[in-house]
Amino acid sequence: MLVEIGALVEKHSGQEILQSVKDVDGVVCITLETGRASDLIIERQFGDFGETAIVSILAESSKKDEVFSSLFEACELERKQQGLIFMTPDIIKSSMPS
16 A cells, blocks of 8 residues: 655755655655745745745555655754645555556
8 A cells, every 4th residue: 555745845945855755665656846835934935925845755555654754854844844744544546557
């Protein structure tokens, strides 16, 4: 089974986070997108909104804790208050290319 693990952080951190987590054992797929947030990001480039990186990871359920910890460290959330990370329960049904 798989879980989704994600992060919403300041945009400038996104590429570094992707590079440091992509080869962690248990990561099946990782994507990086950008967006805007009005309450999560301190630096506001667009009036009330700040640019954010959206990191989405599909990980093996058996390795989810290791992947989550690696993402937490890569986001530096223990030292910086710049975002959040989350993990879903097991994905019961999915369709992935072979």
